[in-house]
Amino acid sequence: MNIAVLGSGSWATAIVKIATQTHTKVYWWVREQEIVQAVENFGHNPLYLRSCELDRERIIVSSDLKMIVSKATDVILVIPAAFVAGSLQSLCPKDFEGKRIICATKGIIPQTNQIVADYIRDYFNVRDENQAVISGPSHAEEIAQERLTYLTVGSCNDEFAKQVAEGLKCRFVKTTTSSDIRGIEYGAVMKNIYALAAGIARGAGYGDNFVAVLIANAAQEMGAFLAVVAPQERDTNRFVYLGDLLVTAYSQHSRNRTFGQMIGQGYSVKSAQLEMAMVAEGYYAAECIDKANRSIGVSLPIARAVYEILYEGKSADEEFKRLSELFK
Numbered sequence: 001m002n003i004a005v006l007g008s009g010s011w012a013t014a015i016v017k018i019a020t021q022t023h024t025k026v027y028w029w030v031r032e033q034e035i036v037q038a039v040e041n042f043g044h045n046p047l048y049l050r051s052c053e054l055d056r057e058r059i060i061v062s063s064d065l066k067m068i069v070s071k072a073t074d075v076i077l078v079i080p081a082a083f084v085a086g087s088l089q090s091l092c093p094k095d096f097e098g099k100r101i102i103c104a105t106k107g108i109i110p111q112t113n114q115i116v117a118d119y120i121r122d123y124f125n126v127r128d129e130n131q132a133v134i135s136g137p138s139h140a141e142e143i144a145q146e147r148l149t150y151l152t153v154g155s156c157n158d159e160f161a162k163q164v165a166e167g168l169k170c171r172f173v174k175t176t177t178s179s180d181i182r183g184i185e186y187g188a189v190m191k192n193i194y195a196l197a198a199g200i201a202r203g204a205g206y207g208d209n210f211v212a213v214l215i216a217n218a219a220q221e222m223g224a225f226l227a228v229v230a231p232q233e234r235d236t237n238r239f240v241y242l243g244d245l246l247v248t249a250y251s252q253h254s255r256n257r258t259f260g261q262m263i264g265q266g267y268s269v270k271s272a273q274l275e276m277a278m279v280a281e282g283y284y285a286a287e288c289i290d291k292a293n294r295s296i297g298v299s300l301p302i303a304r305a306v307y308e309i310l311y312e313g314k315s316a317d318e319e320f321k322r323l324s325e326l327f328k
Contacts, residue, residue: 001167003027004072006065006087007105008035009279010049012078014140015104019076020058021170028061029068031087036061052144065090074100074164076134080279081107081116093125101126102153102164104134106188107281108288115185129157132164133181135188136240137247139254146172152240153177154184178240182230187222187241192282193289193303194218195248196260200309203264204316213327215249218302225289225298256282263309264316286310301326 003023005016008030019026030036038046043056062068069075069091079087084105101124103116112119117133120126132155143149151168155161156179165175178184197218198211206214222245223236236242248254259280262272269283290307293300305323308314 001163002071002073003076003167004029004068004074005076005078006068007078007080008032008045008048009078009080010140011104013045013049013052013054014138014143015076015078015134016059017052017054017143018168018170018173020055021173022167024058026059027068027071028059029063029065030061031063033063036063049140049144052140066095069095069099072099074102076102076104077116077120078104081105081281082110082279082284084109084116084119085111088124091124093123096120096124096126099126100130100132100160102132102134103185106135106185106192107285108189108292110284110288113288113291115182115189117181117185128181129155129160131155131181132157132161133184133188134164134168135184135244137243139247139251141253143172148172148174150174150176150239150243152184152238154179154181154240156181176240180230180232180234183226183232183234184240186226186229187236188244189281189285190222190225190289190303191241191245191248192256192280192285193306194222194245195254195256196263196280196282196286197302197306198249199254199257199260199262200264200306200316201260201320202257203261203266204320205264206320210324211249214302214323215245217327218249219245221300221302225293225296225300225303228296228298229292255280259283260306269310282306283310 003019004027006029039061043054105116109119117131136151138149153161153165161177165177169175286307305319
């Protein structure tokens with residue numbers, strides 16, 4: 001396997017670190033020339049996850065997207081979902097011929113309201129059996145510190161999933177496989193919304209007791225949505241679903257929780273985005289899931305409340321008072 005990683009953020013940097021543990025050569029596309037020079041000279045990303053030490057002897061980094069993709073058999077996509085379409089616009093289906101795509105992006109393409117696997121299939125003619133997803137409770141900051149992390153690789157192609165899982169396994173990363181590629185992707189999208197909800201609750205003055213009930217209800221809500229949008233047998237208590245939800249809702253590293261907390265404290269959406277200067281996927285996910293659910297009709301009171309707060313200007317205090325009466 002010749003690995004290419006597309007993306008320059010914290011999670012992309014963490015994926016590169018993992019890949020260099022088991023691959024002698026990793027191709028890495030980043031947009032910023034500043035990152036190219038710093039990785040080549042010092043083995044660090046100067047803009048994201050700056051403390052992460054990278055094996056520069058094993059990395060070929062470039063801002064030439066076509067070149068990086070051309071060198072790989074397997075492309076790991078780690079671009080925030082809101083920017084996938086724009087970042088890949090210089091590529092065409094021919095660029096992905098004979099390649100397998102591994103999505104590590106946890107979001108929905110807002111331009112088409114699709115999970116990334118569906119977008120890659122429809123716009124680049126990559127068949128489902130040549131696609132996989134990586135997910136799980138996996139903050140980039142802890143991977144940089146080489147703290148034990150568990151990842152799940154999902155694909156309808158069991159052999160491909162096993163190959164990817166083996167390629168990611170190292171001293172500080174354990175891996176499992178799953179056939180539930182759609183459920184894993186949608187679960188990763190929804191947990192960002194619920195983490196944002198947990199942050200809003202915190203910012204609005206609610207304590208641990210309420211947030212625990214909020215997340216318990218969110219887990220049920222997510223399970224109900226997955227049962228309809230990606231029907232197959234699954235245990236949503238597994239770490240790729242519930243574990244990812246919990247770590248994103250509670251961790252100090254969670255951008256979605258931080259963004260939500262600012263909203264709960266009274267920040268406008270724009271002010272919170274400017275102050276964070278990083279992407280909180282839950283903001284985009286809230287609108288995308290709300291759109292998707294209009295034709296499905298699953299009861300999603302928490303996700304709906306987050307959407308109304310972010311996009312319709314509803315009061316966080318009033319929305320969470322309403323939710324508090326619904327919880328069981």
